[in-house]
Amino acid sequence: MVAVPSLFSLRHLLVLSLALNVSLILRALYNESGEGNRWWFCFKKKKMADAESWLAISSTSSLRNSTREKVINLDHGDPTMYERFWRQMGDKTTITIPGWQSMSYLSDVSKICWFLEPEFATEVVRLHRVVGNAVTEGRHIVVGTGSSQLILAALYALSSPHAAEPISVVSAAPYYSSYPSMADYQKSGLYQWAGDAESFDKEGPYIELVTSPNNPDGYRRKSMVNRSQGLLIHDLAYYWPQYTPISSPSDHDLTLFTASKTTGHAGMRIGWALVKDKEVAKKMTKFIELNTIGVSKDSQLRAAKVLKAVSESCEQENHQNQNGESFFKYSYNLMAQRWKQLREVVDAGDMFTLPQFSPAFCTFFGKETEPQPAFMWLKCEGDVEDCETFLRGHKILTRSGRQFGASPKYVRISMLDTDETFIQLLERLSAIQELE
Template identity: 45%
Template structure:
């Protein structure tokens, strides 16, 4: 087995064809007249994107930013690979009113649906020196309504959030500009000489199964499961004044052709009591483990809880939350 395919590239054309077909079927991304590149998970794709969008000849590095709350990998990975070409700056909001007058190069991460709060984010920065990486890992019908196909300059996806096969380590990007595609390709080839052909074969087999049923089976099952979990969680916390969840408005989904409620991958839980500023500690005392708010550059009043773990894990989460709510009700009745 060679490093490359018969066409001397490290990308399976058959797999690329299936990815384009899948996006067309789901209606979540425009791929016509676009380039597609593969990576070892979306993690490597994102790293290549930051590299490709950073100018070579600027007097100062490009500032990499995102709207709070944002996925911690953006900060961690950018800091780790920091070079003379790019540097993680943090919150995007201070730059909103400066992009038309500043000559600072900016790279904005736009995550939709957002990790951790499930919101369909839009870019907040615009201007001649602004570029964006649209992380659409969760932009699939089991996690969110699909109001329209995304049509951005650079969009990233991952197999792990499509099928759940995180261990296959396969991600891809859909890219509009040839120059960006070429820089990302060079980065991948120098980094790992492309993605394992075994991983590409595994991804192809999975996509073939999805496409056999035109995606209906996996997305209907996924949406039914996620929607039920979200409803159970909301019902569990509905009587609580101590905890609250993010609000995500329903939208029309072009894939299911109906208005749809939320079915997010994560719950963004907030401790509402003034004295409970460390929500992670509150939940940990009840044997509930999430991710602290500060990991997403947010307040520690917030904790991210996963909705995509095993059924046993989810059932245990609900039982422990019910105990917390029951304790709250007991205190209220005793006063």
């Protein structure tokens, strides 16, 4: 049992009310100090006292029907957690674009991906070299409007317009919930969703989406279909040091990354593909040309600046410059703290369980680290068959395991939201365990 005091059984509803009040006080404390890393200690020390002082004011509300308790939405993986780091960086990543700049459709017509801004390409290569998570030599870079567009571009590039039937697209369950609809929403005659890679037994060519670390469950992955003729798309959105130990530079035919998960800049809508085969890179570029005639230059320039700042923060740290910690050290520590707190809350009761991970050596940090995924893959134990509905009843919006091709006893919950929302989540999970 962590942080939430034992109360008499008749006062369960009041506990929920307390949780709300504590949250408000903590928010005020948190805002004053401006140091989110300390809130958990405040939480532990102050919770009881604060809760009691609020008791008289709000003694009749309950979690389920309180009009004051807002719904927290952790269905998306909105990476707002990173905002504080970028605020602390001040003007370093501020971008200024004059009205006359970047007006043309074209960026560098000598490149296969003619809408790729050279500055952005340079910083992608540099960041992978600094982090050591991907081989960029002998690769063509294709920029996309987020990695979503690149997944579609890759499906287009790897399929054949002359095939007798659409090529099967598979991924091992639990798979990223958007894969089925992304593959099928256009009713394309080129490719078609064919479900769980582990049970896939159709003859002939196929495309397998390999997500590693996996969304939703955080495990490292390899191709699951045990035969040849497979075309692989490696979605490595989470293969960064804050989420998982970097074991070696990834070295695949077609690898996808996205700024949204690397640095938290989801609103930029910038992703990139590292592509070995020239013809595949050409077809992916053609897809993006037909789809959106290129990718926002403003966002590419901004992404270049942000990635550059990340690389520099790592290089400075390596040179023992004391100007601050690297972006990855900062975000690794924040994730480590959140996962620790989450496990404390979950382990304090019998309602929920979480995946267990083994530590491994991380070449970036030069030490053993533990996986700490961007999502928790939470299982409701016991009688709760539909965990998503259950948590929705407690005003926590999550994504059901069903959407990932898994049991509805599971839900996926974002670990990347603001401190405020994450605190509320922990409080509610705690309170639920108290209540049930």
